[in-house]
Amino acid sequence: MSDGQGHGAHAHIAPPSMYYKVFAALIVGTVLTVAAAKVDMGPLNNVVMLLIACTKATLVILFFMHVRWGSRLTWIVAMSGFFWLALLFSVLGDYVSRGWVPETMR
Amino acid sequence: MRDAHSEHFPGPIHQPPLASNVDAIQPHDHEELPHHPKLQHHFDDMAQQVEASTLGMWVFLVTEIMFFGGLFTAYLVYRYINPEGFAEASHHLNVTWGAVNTIVLIVSSLTMALAVRSAQISAPPKTQVAWIGATMLLGATFLGVKAIEYYDKFTHHLVPGPNFHWEGKHPAPAEMFYSLYFCMTGLHAIHMVIGLGIMTVIGFMAWRRTFDADYYTPVEVAGLYWHFVDIVWIFLFPLLYLIGGHFTE
Numbered sequence: 208m209s210d211g212q213g214h215g216a217h218a219h220i221a222p223p224s225m226y227y228k229v230f231a232a233l234i235v236g237t238v239l240t241v242a243a244a245k246v247d248m249g250p251l252n253n254v255v256m257l258l259i260a261c262t263k264a265t266l267v268i269l270f271f272m273h274v275r276w277g278s279r280l281t282w283i284v285a286m287s288g289f290f291w292l293a294l295l296f297s298v299l300g301d302y303v304s305r306g307w308v309p310e311t312m313r
Numbered sequence: 314m315r316d317a318h319s320e321h322f323p324g325p326i327h328q329p330p331l332a333s334n335v336d337a338i339q340p341h342d343h344e345e346l347p348h349h350p351k352l353q354h355h356f357d358d359m360a361q362q363v364e365a366s367t368l369g370m371w372v373f374l375v376t377e378i379m380f381f382g383g384l385f386t387a388y389l390v391y392r393y394i395n396p397e398g399f400a401e402a403s404h405h406l407n408v409t410w411g412a413v414n415t416i417v418l419i420v421s422s423l424t425m426a427l428a429v430r431s432a433q434i435s436a437p438p439k440t441q442v443a444w445i446g447a448t449m450l451l452g453a454t455f456l457g458v459k460a461i462e463y464y465d466k467f468t469h470h471l472v473p474g475p476n477f478h479w480e481g482k483h484p485a486p487a488e489m490f491y492s493l494y495f496c497m498t499g500l501h502a503i504h505m506v507i508g509l510g511i512m513t514v515i516g517f518m519a520w521r522r523t524f525d526a527d528y529y530t531p532v533e534v535a536g537l538y539w540h541f542v543d544i545v546w547i548f549l550f551p552l553l554y555l556i557g558g559h560f561t562e
Contacts, residue, residue: 218360218433220430221430223427223430226423226427226430227423230419230422230423233419233422234416237412237415237416237419237550240551241555244408244551244556252556253556256551256552259551260547260548260551263544263547264544264548267422267543267544267547268540268544270426271422271423271425271536272536272537272540278364280368281364281368281371284371284375285371285374285375287375288374288375288378288379289378291375291378291379291382292378292379292382292385295379295382295383296382296385296386296389298386298390299386299390299393302390303393
């Protein structure tokens, strides 16, 4: 274990119970997603499905991928991926806004 | 011993006491300080080394997010244009197989996390290899289920191309849906195959007693990759399998 010389890469070691709790939450999320898909909620179906998926992804990133105990630089780099992804998705704004101005292309 | 381990990572820029700063300017005499055999000479200590590796892996994962992001954007645009066609096409995917595979991947993420933990606490190589082996077995199970599904799509003429055959109201959007289905799940499956290759190497290293509490970076970084592939599936499953849940002819 520790050599007492300060050379060890000693990070936070989470107890197994934490991993099992996160695992249980992920399974519950999966069951909820399948159940919610069977109920017709109109456009809300997509919102519910993506909210659950984002929650599950956040749990995996924070606890399984140890970002919760990571350095601030790791936080920023991880978040930057999703920031650029949001920019990429903003391309949909083009399709949604077509026809808003009369006599422009549909 | 546990207390010494519960400290957070130091920041990316390791700040030794002032006296060490002076040392850092002068040429290092490596012979004087005993250091871990796995510590490479361009790092100050093991903590800085693991921090650099983790950060590098995250930078790679950001490029992976954008890689899959392109396909997700294509999905978003085509589904926005053809909502009914996509719901109709999604209705023909087998939700049970998709849900089973989601569970399989989540369990594999748990075994992966426990594999990393077993290295962190210097568990015996047998324990480390067992968790890594379990993760690989679950990954192979996922690919097996995927193969059954693909086979089913081939026999039912649901593979885009000259043999694509669609009985429903929206054949063109359905073919687009299945193009995206095969691209997205195919790219994901390739990542799983690469993941199995990485885990084979990691398992071999664990067997050779490479990992302990002082050095477990390769397991940790391989774990980041494995969890990322799991996250991609967490989004693929609802977006591909579940949007036709209440579709009516």
